[in-house]
Each structure stands twice: as structure tokens, then as C-alpha cells.
Amino acid sequence: MNDLVIKTEDLSKIYGEQKAVKSVNLHVKKGRIYGLLGRNGAGKTTIMKMILGLTSITSGEVQVFGKNIKGQEKRIYPRIGAIIETPGFYPNLTGTENLEIFAKLRGTSRPDAVKNALDVVGLPYRDKKLFSKYSLGMKQRLGIANAIMHDPELLILDEPINGLDPIGIAEIRKFLQDLSKERGKTILISSHILSEIDLLADDIGIIHEGNLLEESSMDELRKKNQKYVLFRVSSTVTAARILEQKCGGVNYLIEDDNVMRVYDTDIDLSRINQEFITNNIGVYESRVCDESLEDYFKEITGGVGIA
Amino acid sequence: MNCNVFLFVALCLSLVCVLLLSIKLRRVQESLSVIKEALEDIKAGNLNRRVLAKENDMTKQICYDINRIATTNQSQFIRQQQSEQAYKRLMTSLSHDVKTPLASLVGYLEAVTENLVAGEEKETYIQIATEKAHQLKEFVESLFEWVKLDAGEQVYHFEQLDLNELTRNIMADWIPTLENSHFEYDIDIPENEYFMKIDVRAYIRILNNLIQNILTHSGGNKLTLRITENESQAQLAVTDNGIGISPSNLPHIFERMYQCDDSRLADGNGLGLAIVKELVNTHKGEIKVESIPSVGTTFIIMFRKVL
Numbered sequence: 001m002n003d004l005v006i007k008t009e010d011l012s013k014i015y016g017e018q019k020a021v022k023s024v025n026l027h028v029k030k031g032r033i034y035g036l037l038g039r040n041g042a043g044k045t046t047i048m049k050m051i052l053g054l055t056s057i058t059s060g061e062v063q064v065f066g067k068n069i070k071g072q073e074k075r076i077y078p079r080i081g082a083i084i085e086t087p088g089f090y091p092n093l094t095g096t097e098n099l100e101i102f103a104k105l106r107g108t109s110r111p112d113a114v115k116n117a118l119d120v121v122g123l124p125y126r127d128k129k130l131f132s133k134y135s136l137g138m139k140q141r142l143g144i145a146n147a148i149m150h151d152p153e154l155l156i157l158d159e160p161i162n163g164l165d166p167i168g169i170a171e172i173r174k175f176l177q178d179l180s181k182e183r184g185k186t187i188l189i190s191s192h193i194l195s196e197i198d199l200l201a202d203d204i205g206i207i208h209e210g211n212l213l214e215e216s217s218m219d220e221l222r223k224k225n226q227k228y229v230l231f232r233v234s235s236t237v238t239a240a241r242i243l244e245q246k247c248g249g250v251n252y253l254i255e256d257d258n259v260m261r262v263y264d265t266d267i268d269l270s271r272i273n274q275e276f277i278t279n280n281i282g283v284y285e286s287r288v289c290d291e292s293l294e295d296y297f298k299e300i301t302g303g304v305g306i307a
Numbered sequence: 308m309n310c311n312v313f314l315f316v317a318l319c320l321s322l323v324c325v326l327l328l329s330i331k332l333r334r335v336q337e338s339l340s341v342i343k344e345a346l347e348d349i350k351a352g353n354l355n356r357r358v359l360a361k362e363n364d365m366t367k368q369i370c371y372d373i374n375r376i377a378t379t380n381q382s383q384f385i386r387q388q389q390s391e392q393a394y395k396r397l398m399t400s401l402s403h404d405v406k407t408p409l410a411s412l413v414g415y416l417e418a419v420t421e422n423l424v425a426g427e428e429k430e431t432y433i434q435i436a437t438e439k440a441h442q443l444k445e446f447v448e449s450l451f452e453w454v455k456l457d458a459g460e461q462v463y464h465f466e467q468l469d470l471n472e473l474t475r476n477i478m479a480d481w482i483p484t485l486e487n488s489h490f491e492y493d494i495d496i497p498e499n500e501y502f503m504k505i506d507v508r509a510y511i512r513i514l515n516n517l518i519q520n521i522l523t524h525s526g527g528n529k530l531t532l533r534i535t536e537n538e539s540q541a542q543l544a545v546t547d548n549g550i551g552i553s554p555s556n557l558p559h560i561f562e563r564m565y566q567c568d569d570s571r572l573a574d575g576n577g578l579g580l581a582i583v584k585e586l587v588n589t590h591k592g593e594i595k596v597e598s599i600p601s602v603g604t605t606f607i608i609m610f611r612k613v614l
Binding site for chain 1: 341353382384385
């Protein structure tokens with residue numbers, strides 16, 4: 001089975017003279033949370049809109065569930081739930097009434113779909129409060145309820161935590177993680193906050209001025225950005241002993257016969273190197289790796305950084 | 308004449324009927340083709356697929372039932388996948404946790420066999436190597452214990468026992484060790500008898516692991532054990548005055564192979580608390596942990612009097 005839920009090929013969007021999205025090749029894998037990270041105006045929303053057919057595609061192609069969306073809209077869109085910008089609800093109706101309208105239009109996957117969706121985001125069912133009286137956080141929650149009401153396979157959420165308080169953010173984060181881990185949903189989410197993507201996403205795509213600069217799994221990125229000292233030596237067995245004796249209490253890990261990592265980056269590297277050499281251990285490499293994610297993004301965006 | 312009019316009206320009516328029915332048939336056909344497509348998708352393994360039904364669809368109930376089946380299968384499938392992943396993670400960290408101490412053990416032994424050290428130093432090396440070998444042995448033993456627990460192969464013998472007396476006996480055995488480790492202790496166990504169903508070996512293991520954990524990791528110098536009881540349940544609280552556990556680590560400490568970064572080097576294997584939790588579960592009890600960094604940590608276990 002095809003493991004990619006969304007795949008774009010050279011997706012581009014030109015507004016007049018301005019290229020908003022430039023040849024983006026996005027790969028969203030099944031069952032994972034894909035975080036689209038970029039500053040405001042980087043092109044995140046435009047990409048999502050093109051995937052959802054809310055704006056025309058200048059060139060390139062979008063495949064969802066392994067099918068080109070062109071001409072398949074009616075079959076594909078019921079399988080997606082989305083929030084793009086502020087969701088359009090009727091201000092003079094209650095949350096429940098609003099959802100009931102959408103349920104009628106779209107069809108439902110279970111008899112108690114509206115109640116279930118409200119339960120999931122923590123809004124009361126059959127509450128008298130009109131949508132116009134909702135707080136920003138409640139509006140955002142109702143938007144999410146609407147996006148998940150038909151139990152879609154794919155969620156596309158544009159900055160879903162905007163306007164939520166810290167507790168609300170943590171709740172939504174937990175909820176999205178459960179959707180992905182416990183129920184196997186695929187989620188494409190955009191944010192301009194690196195720490196948020198870091199906490200939530202399995203894969204990350206970095207958008208800068210319309211270009212997809214990097215696409216990778218968070219695990220890979222984190223591995224790259226862990227703080228440790230890497231030693232490549234002739235014998236880790238002997239090196240471990242020297243290390244324990246000379247700098248008792250360091251935290252280290254043996255990878256194989258030649259590679260070991262020391263997790264205290266403030267150790268005296270020159271002293272250790274010297275100790276190794278006096279004990280006849282060949283040191284081929286000793287390198288401090290302590291680049292943070294932020295540093296890394298600054299580097300790939302050419303100094304501007306993300307968020 | 309009358310007859311003709313009647314026939315004409317009947318004809319019209321039947322035409323309208325045919326028209327209505329064919330429209331209806333069309334709609335049912337459409338929803339059947341949607342159902343067919345979804346079923347093919349589900350059959351191919353996409354358990355996330357849902358069939359959406361509108362309010363008046365004749366096939367509504369069928370759609371809901373298909374969705375129910377897919378949802379149930381999906382959650383089973385995901386549970387299975389999760390346990391597979393946990394197993395994989397266990398294997399990876401296992402290989403590291405055996406490799407690192409083993410490598411340093413070999414390091415010391417090599418130094419001895421290659422005559423790099425002599426006299427007293429040689430004795431010390433052999434002693435260190437022996438200690439490390441013992442640690443490894445303990446690790447492998449607790450690992451087996453864990454695997455047995457996890458696979459549900461452990462056999463329990465629950466007996467009606469006096470919790471207070473049993474706890475007093477276990478603590479009596481601990482006192483010399485506590486004194487040797489310069490730990491103050493405050494043990495508060497009610498004088499009366501409190502009979503409940505206990506598996507002796509499991510209960511001893513629970514207490515031993517908790518206390519050993521405090522001795523090796525807490526960094527404190529005072530241990531408090533308090534039992535409070537009522538008609539329905541007994542509460543056991545074990546407190547230390549050590550470094551505490553940071554809020555980010557706290558939710559994970561009962562996970563197998565989880566070790567706070569800074570305790571990786573200390574003796575221990577990340578299995579102790581996981582085993583405690585599993586054993587408390589078999590007593591249908593509950594375990595909680597509360598901790599304030601640099602003030603101390605309290606483990607609270609609730610046992611039900613009647614299983």
C-alpha cells in the first residue's frame with residue numbers, strides 16, 4: 001500500500017509577479033504528524049490551500065491518498081478534515097447547531113457524531129451559548145471539532161493553536177498526539193513556533209520564502225542536534241576504562257568497538273585526548289556536537305532563522 | 308370518459324413513481340459505489356477509511372456498521388503495533404545498556420591480563436571488574452523478571468497476611484543497609500493487625516525496589532515509610548529528602564528502560580520502577596509519585612483490602 005498520504009510534485013503558486021510557493025515537493029507519511037514550519041508569509045497556508053483545492057495551482061501536482069486530486073475532489077475531500085484560517089461558522093447559532101449543519105452537509109460516520117466531536121474537544125453538547133459569544137479558544141476548539149467530526153483519515157490544520165492559552169495548547173497537543181498514535185490519523189499541521197513543532201511533530205518540513213528547505217524526521221534532526229562529544233578511537237573498551245578512572249562519573253555510551261559518545265559536553269576535551277594518547281589509544285576523531293535546533297535553522301535559512 | 312381520466316391520472320402517477328424511484332435507486336447506487344470503494348480500501352488494509360452517510364440515506368446503518376468494524380479493528384491493530392514498537396525500543400536500549408558496562412568491564416580485565424597494572428592497582432582493577440560483572444548479572448536477572456511479568460508468565464500466590472507485620476519484617480532487614488549508607492529513617496507502621504491478600508515475594512520486591520531506588524538515585528539522607536489504613540484500603544508512602552525528580556521526567560519514571568539523563572551512569576537499569584508498577588497492578592493497587600526538585604520524592608501505593 002502507498003505509504004504517502006500527501007505528495008506534491010513541483011507545486012508552485014504565483015500571485016501576479018510574486019512567487020509564493022516555489023516547486024515544493026512535500027511528502028506526508030501515513031499515520032504521522034507532519035509539521036510545516038516557517039515564518040508568517042513563508043507560504044505554509046498557500047500550500048495547504050492548494051492541497052485542499054481552495055486556491056488554484058499555478059503549476060505542479062498534488063496527490064492525496066495516492067490519487068491526483070484533479071477530478072477526484074468529490075471522492076477525496078470527504079476523507080480530509082481541515083481548518084484553514086478562521087473557520088466560517090454562523091454567529092447567530094450555537095456550537096451544536098453549527099456542527100449539525102455541517103454534519104448534514106457532509107454526512108456522518110456514526111450516529112452520535114456531533115456529540116462525540118464536541119466531547120473530544122471539551123465543549124458542551126446542546127449548550128445555549130451562541131457562536132458569536134465564544135472566546136477565541138472556544139472558536140478554535142469548535143473548528144477542530146468540525147474538522148474531526150466525520151472521523152477523517154487526514155487532518156490539515158493551519159496554525160491550530162493560535163489564540164489558545166498554554167493549558168489549551170497542551171490539551172490540543174495531547175489530543176492531536178492521541179489521534180495520531182492511538183487512532184492512526186495522518187496530520188499535516190503548520191506553525192511558526194519551532195518549540196511547538198518540536199513537541200508535536202514526527203516529521204518536519206521547513207518553508208522559507210516559498211521554498212521547502214528541508215524535510216526530515218524529527219528523530220533524525222534531534223539526533224543531529226544532541227549534545228555530546230563523539231570519540232572515534234582504536235579501542236572503546238580501553239577508552240571506557242580510562243574515561244572512568246580519569247574523569248569519574250561521566251555519562252557515556254559505547255556504540256561499537258570504535259565509537260563512543262560522552263554526554264557531558266563541558267568535559268576537558270584536550271585532557272581526555274591526552275589521556276587516551278598516553279594510554280596508547282589511537283584517537284581518530286573527537287568532536288563536540290552541541291548545535292541546537294534553532295542554530296541549525298538559522299544556518300539553513302541563511303541567518304534569518306525561523307520564528 | 309371518466310374511466311379515461313382515471314387511467315390517465317393513474318399513468319401520470321405511476322410515471323412520477325417510476326421517476327422518483329429511479330432517482331432513489333440512483334442515489335442508492337451511488338452510495339453503494341462509495342461503500343464498495345471504501346470496502347476495497349479497508350480490505351487493502353486502510354482501517355482509517357470511513358464511509359459517510361447522510362441523514363436520509365437508505366444505507367446509513369450499513370455505513371455506520373462498517374465504520375464501527377473498521378474502528379474496532381484499527382484500535383486492535385494499533386495496540387499490537389505499539390507493543391511491537393515498545394519491544395523494539397526495549398531491544399535497542401537493551402543492547403546499549405549491556406554493551407556499555409560490558410565494554411568497560413572488558414577494559415579493566417584487559418588491562419590486568421596485558422599486565423598494564425601491577426600490585427595493588429591490579430587488585431583494584433579486578434575488584435572493579437567483579438563489581439561490574441555483578442551489576443550486569445543483576446541487570447540481566449531483573450530483565451528476565453520484567454519479561455516474565457510483561458508476558459504474564461509470573462505465577463502468584465496470594466495469601467491472607469498481616470501487612471503491618473510483613474512490612475516491619477522487611478524493614479528490619481533493611482536497617483543495617485540504611486545505617487551503612489548513612490541514611491536516617493523514620494518508620495511509622497500501625498501496631499494493629501491488618502489482614503489483606505498479598506503475594507509475599509511480590510510485596511518484598513516492591514519495597515526492596517523502592518528503597519534501593521532511593522539509596523542509589525535520590526541523593527538524600529533520610530527515608531520515611533508510613534502506612535495508613537482504613538476498612539477498605541491501605542496506603543503505603545515512602546519518602547526521601549533527595550534531589551527530587553524534574554516535572555519533565557516524572558510522567559515517565561514507571562516506563563521500562565526509562566532513566567533520567569543524569570542517572571544513566573549510576574548503578575541501576577531502568578527496570579526497578581517498571582517492575583514495581585507491574586507488581587502493584589497485580590495486587591490491583593495503584594502507585595503514584597509526587598516530587599519537588601531538591602526537596603524530595605514520595606511514592607504512594609494504595610492497596611485494596613479485598614482483591
